Amino acid sequence: MKTDAPDAEPRPYHHGGLFDALVKVAEDVVRETGIHGFSLRECARRAGVAHSAPGHHFGDITGLLTEVAARGFERLTARMQQHRAGIEGPEALERIARGYVDFALGDPVIFVLMFHSDRVERGSPRCQRAGDAAFGELVSAVASAKGDETRDNDMLRFAWAAIHGIAMLLVDGPLMPAGGNRRGGSGELADGTIRRIVHSVVSYVEPASRG
Amino acid sequence: MKTDAPDAEPRPYHHGGLFDALVKVAEDVVRETGIHGFSLRECARRAGVAHSAPGHHFGDITGLLTEVAARGFERLTARMQQHRAGIEGPEALERIARGYVDFALGDPVIFVLMFHSDRVERGSPRCQRAGDAAFGELVSAVASAKGDETRDNDMLRFAWAAIHGIAMLLVDGPLMPAGGNRRGGSGELADGTIRRIVHSVVSYVEPASRG
């Protein structure tokens, strides 16, 4: 690695892997400074390149943060798969949900970035595909929990909403009742909610008549 | 020299109600430009005062946006009460949930601001109190739906998470399955989820043995 010293050694004019280096640096900067404090120039500084170099690879801030968000979705997908570990049945959904919450609590700033930042182009193919893959994990787990492959969009929305909601509320923290201090206890706070989600998905019976 | 504005109205040196005027203007600016595009100077411009005037009332950007967020929670509370209209029982929860989602869809940018912006000091007494009041509406509705005043924090988290989650996913839009185009149909997309939430809260039975 290069030294951080102001101008110690003559860096090569061409960085080599600046694209990837910038994305990794950007993740750190976002985590440290928050979405609002993020700056392209700070990323360039840490990567040891000129202040305008990021622009040539990503166009603008949105371009770089969109890539960060897309990789976030990929990591979310991987985390859920890892938690599920091939298991089927109701436990599949429970594990997927726990993976989702774990990811959110482990990387809260990037989790918020992925879903809510107006500096991310969520409609871009890159982001869309990564997001769809993550959603696919949930679809699969819900089907396995129901023991029924028919796709019930209402059910999927319900499950996703509840999982997403508990993750978001834990990440945002202060609104949780009775001292929601986020260190360590948060994961367990989600347990009851996750159990209820699974229970609802497994045991839900379509109401006889709906207006 | 002023007269930068075309209107020849001789504004009084003292605005009179600049605090309130700035908050209202700020809400508009946030809605139009998004959280990222927001700027104090634009607010000052629209309020017809010097660019540094907002600083005297709010300190910095966070101060102003925190006030905007707090008023958002107050409007959310009012909206839920208005939807509920004094009704009791399971329908109370259904109506509260619908009010929550309505508010989110009607003012999506401010809804996101309230929960996720790092430019809002959510721990401030102003914000905390307004948020607690909103949460209180939910607590009351869940109790009414259960027909049981005992407070079940797990249940509350589940209900809030699910409601919050569906609102957030609808606001963020593009991740919804099967063309979640947000035009008009979003409210109905929430219906099935809300029905399931109410159903789960009303009919949930504590699992026999579990920690």
Next chain:
DNA sequence: GTGTCTATCTGTCCAATGTCAAGTTAATCT
């Protein structure tokens, strides 16, 4: 009316940022 006090608002200044245009260096192609 006159003078003083205080909150409110103005104008100026500074460092930092995003983005654009043009120059410089390295790698690749013919």
Next chain:
DNA sequence: AGATTAACTTGACATTGGACAGATAGACAC
């Protein structure tokens, strides 16, 4: 080799948030 293209740098510009001193208007005592 020479030419072409991609990667990166330098320099510049408009805009922002925030800090500051100073101007202004209204309230209040006399």
